Amino acid sequence: MANKLKKSNEPKVAIEKPEPKEKVVKTKKAVPKPAASTKATKGDNFKKDREEKVDLKKLAKDERTRKILGTVSLLMSVFLFISFVSYFSTWKEDQSQIFNKGISFLFDNDTKVANLLGRLGAYFSHGLIRQGFGLASFLFCCFFFVVGINLVSNRKVFSIWRNLRYVTVGLVILSVALSFLFSAFDFPFGGSVGDMINNWLKAFLGTVGTA
Template sequence: MAKKKTNSSKGKGWKDFISFFKNKNNQKVFGFLFLLFALYFFISFTSFFFTWKEDFSFIAGKENSWISILTDSGIQTQNSLGKFGAIFSFLFVHSGFGISAFFIPGFLLFSGLQLLGYNIISLKKYIRESIWGLIWIPVFIYHFFKSQIFAGEVGLESTGLLVLLLGSIGTTLLIIITFLIFITLRFNITPQKIIDFINKLKPEKSINNVKKTNNPTPAPLPTSDSEEKLKVKEAVLPKETKKVEEKTENDDVNINIVELTEEEELDNSEIQEKLKELGNYDPTLELSSYKFPNIDLLNDYGSGEININKEELEANKQR
């Protein structure tokens, strides 16, 4: 009985814990807290890259613990967010992941927005890519640039271990291969897509090459006698055209301009007088000489009755 009670009490405690986070009001509270911490870490990490030299002697000193740094009023840090900002930035940037530590405030930012109901990106996808970036970026920076501030302790220790196991060339190849694998999986790049992309670039290159090349002059072809005669005639033609042009330039062209006269408008009384003198217009006077065609010109189609040939019908029946 005692075991059942303990199991039931644990189950209730777990359900209460889950229901606490499912509450919308609690989610909003945690969402705003995550946004606050995201902004705090972002400012402190950014300030670290400008003030780490002044704060390094206080934070990294073995004789000074973090509690003594916080309680000692004689220690003054130059970080924009004070002693807490200097401690957190030293912990995550210098002793941690270097510049890739900015993935941490990014995670807090997107988590806070998701709790507030704003699903900007997939949080699971961001976590997977952040884990890869927290490991790969420090190794890349320290291996090629030897910067401990931007690579952090993770980059320093990981690169030293890889060089010890694979050598410098092997570490370089590993960094390149892992980057290609990440790009392939992240953007779904396939060999066929790479081939298609290269094929798209080929026509553009060929066009550019054609534009750059000079147009070669064609070699003269052998001419026959008939072609030579045509050339002679073509050479004579411009002289004739010149003569014609000279004539046209010297000839004077007379143009007669006819002046337009406006017709006078008549009043109603004048119109009535003209009608009495001339009478109404008869359109049949113009066709007074017209004669109707003779009937002989028409086709004779008979009376229109259908004649049946009995002999032809009997012949068709016998078939």
């Protein structure tokens, strides 16, 4: 009995139950949308980059530009030289077609030409020799050759301005001289320019004065 009374008299200790853990709800962070102004600025910058003007001075000084122009000039020199040489033996066959068709001669695929460089070679040689300066037109080959060599080598091999002066003076003097000396021939040694100046000099100074 005493033991029972002791047990009943002992204070009851309250056992605390662990509180249930609260569930943590993870919330997704809202990603801020890019403002419309940022899109606009990016678009404006892109447009500005595209609208930037090409610096012509830098382009002209670029070594690649010089070599491209030099190569084109050398090819032009070779092209004119071959077409001029071929003109000696083909001028009678080709000039009648050029006279009849004019510039449409270049685009007529049915036209047969004898010039080694085709319709383009025949047209250029006719325009520069027959309608131009005669055999003095070979000076154009020299000029394009000088320009091409200087540009490709990127240094002053020949003086372009001195060569230009020689070509300008030579075209006039040679065309007139050849027209005067070979006026009895059908071949246009002096070209139309040489014939025109030669006829004017003969009318103004006479044959003796022109000679």
